[in-house]
Amino acid sequence: MYRYDEFDTQFVKSRTAQFREQVVRRLDGRLTEDQFRPLRLMNGLYLQLHAYMLRVAVPYGTLSSDQLRQLAHIGEKYDRGYGHVTTRQNIQFNWPELVDVPNILDDLAAVEMHAIQTSGNCIRNVTSDPWAGAAKDEVEDPRPTCELLRQWSSLHPEFTFLPRKFKIAVTASENDRAAIRAHDIGIKIVRNEAGEVGYHIYVGGGLGRTPIIAESLNEFVSREDLLPYLEAIMRVYNRYGRRDNKYKARIKILVQETGIKQFTQDVDAEYAAMTPADVAVGPEELKRIAAYFAAPKFETLSDKDEAFDKAVILDPALSRWTQNNLGQHRKAGYTIVNISLKPTDGAPGDITSEQMRAVADLADKYSFSELRFTHEQNVVLPHVKRADALAIYKALQDAGLADANIGKVTDIICCPGMDYCALATARSIPISQAIAQRFADPERQHIIGEMKIKISGCINACGHHHVGHIGILGLEKAGVEFYQLTLGGDATETAVVGDRTGKGLSQTELIDGIERIVEFYIETREGQERFLDTYRRVGIAPFKEVLYADH
C-alpha cells in the first residue's frame, strides 16, 4: 500500500491544525457561516438534513486494517457507532459534532487519512477496481496509476476551481468493476499489440440529471504520456466548460456540445502546445510509486482443498456464499472475499464499529492486513487463502456479515436519500429494505441470478440508478413520495443508460411491480440469460406491461 511520505504527513497535519483554528474562529464569530462553509467543505464536512456529515477519503478504496480500526474508533467515539460506505468508495459519518471534527481529523491523520477533496469543484477521490492487485483478469495493478493521479490532482492549483466536480476511475480489466464509463474520465489500462502497457481513455461520462456514458477519446496513451494527456483534457475542460450554468458545467455536457471529434482535436491541440516533460513523471518515479503496491508474499499453493470442498458440499449456505462472495484470485490457492454490507434488515453500506474491528482482525489474520471498499458499498478482503475461507465465513457469521448475496437482487446500491441527505426528494433506504425483504429467500435470489438494483433519492443519482439493471429514482409530489423506474442500465464494460418505464409508482406498487418484472424475466429467459440479456433481447415493452399490470 502507498505510505505517506514526509511531505504528505506534514501537509495533512498542518491542514488539520488550520482547520482547528478555523473552527475556533467560527465558534467565536470571527468567521461567519458564509466564510466558513467553503473551508469546512474543503475538509469534507457537510451540514446535512439532521446534522453535520464528514466524508473521509479512501483513495481508490484501499485501506489497511489499522485504518479501518481507526474508523471504528471514530465511529464509536464521535459518532453513533457506525459509518456508511459510499458509491465513491469513501466512508461517511452521519452525526459528528463540529467541535469534535478537528479531533477526528487528527485521528485520521494519525493513520494517514484525511477528508480533503471530498467536496468542491476539484478532482475527487480517484476510484478503482476493488479487486485491484488480486483480480485474475487484470493487465496490472491499477493502483499505482491511481496513486499517480492522486498525487498529480491533489491540490493542483490549476484544477482547484474547475467548472464543476470531476471524477476519475481506473480499471485494468476487461470486466469493468469500477464503472469507469460513468465517470468524467474513465481509464482502462490495456496492453497493445506490441505488448506495451498503456491507457485507453474515455471521457464525458456521468450520471446526475443528464446521464451519459463516456465516449472513447484515445485508445492508447502511453505510460509517459498519461499525465500530460490528462492535463490537456483538464485544460480544455477548464477553458471551455460551462461555468454559466451549474447543470451544464460537467465535462459530459462540453463533450456533447462540442462533439467527440472536435473535442479530441481540442485535446490534441492543447497537448501539442504544451511541454509534456513539464508534467510527465519519469520511469524512476513510476517505479517508486509502484513499489508501494508490490504484491504481498504469496505462497505457492494449489487450488485444490478437499476439506473446504467437502464443507461446501455439506452446507448449502456456505456453498452459496462461496459461489457468490468469492472472486477469482490471480494466484493459485488464493481467493478474493467479498463481504456484503447488504443485510436484509439494515441500510445498504452501513457498517458498525464493531463490525469494522471484526473485519480488520480478519484482514490481519488472513489478508495481509489489506482491505477495500467497493463502489457497490461492500468490503473486500483481497488476498485470502482458499484454505482460510471457511474460518473467515464463520467469523463473518459471528459479526453479522455473512450475507451471501453479492451481485444478487438484494445487493442493492442505495444512496442515503431523504433519511439523511439534505438534497433528497424521497427516501431510498426503506425501498431497498422492502426489496431486500421481498426477495430475502436465498434460494430465490440464486434462481434470479445476477441482478443489479440501484436506488437514488433524487436526480443527482448518487445511487447510480441510471446504470442499474433496475434503477429506481425517488421523487416527491405534494408531500407524497413516488418512484420512477429505469430498466436495462449497465455500469460495466457494456455500459448503457437504462430506459425509463413511464409513470411513477408508490412504494407498494413499486415493490409489487419489481416482483412481477423479476417473475416475467424468469419465465422468459432462455438458457443462461441474465436479466440484462433477456431485457436486451425482448426490449422494454413486455416488461412495461407487467410493471403496470395493476393499473
Place this chain on the structure above:
Amino acid sequence: MSSLKHKGKGPQVMTANGLRQGPVVYMRKDYSWSTVFAEALQTEDEAIIAAMGEAAQSASEANLIVGAYFIDIDPATSEPARYRERFRMNGPSFDPGRPTHIEHAEKTGPIHLSET
C-alpha cells in the same frame, strides 16, 4: 437557501441547526432553541413572527445556530406541513438495530441553546 422572511401559510415555526453540535433545533417561546419539536413556538401572529425572525438573526450572529428559516405548520396536526421537515423532526425513518432518533434523544437528553 435559508430565508428569515416567512413566505409561508398558516402557523409558523422557526428552525435551524445548532452550530457547535449540528442538531436540528426549533425556536421556543422565550426565543431560545430546543431539539424537541414539541417545545417549538407555533404562531400565526405577524408581530411575533417578526420578532422570531429578529431573534433568529441575532442567534445566528451570536454563533449559536446556522441556517435558520421558517417552516409551515399544518394546523390540523400541529406538525410540519412539508414532508422534508417531518423527516428533520423525526430523524431517519429506517434504522433497524439502532436507537431511533427519539430513543437517542431520550438517552442524550434534549439540547437547549440560548444566547444567555
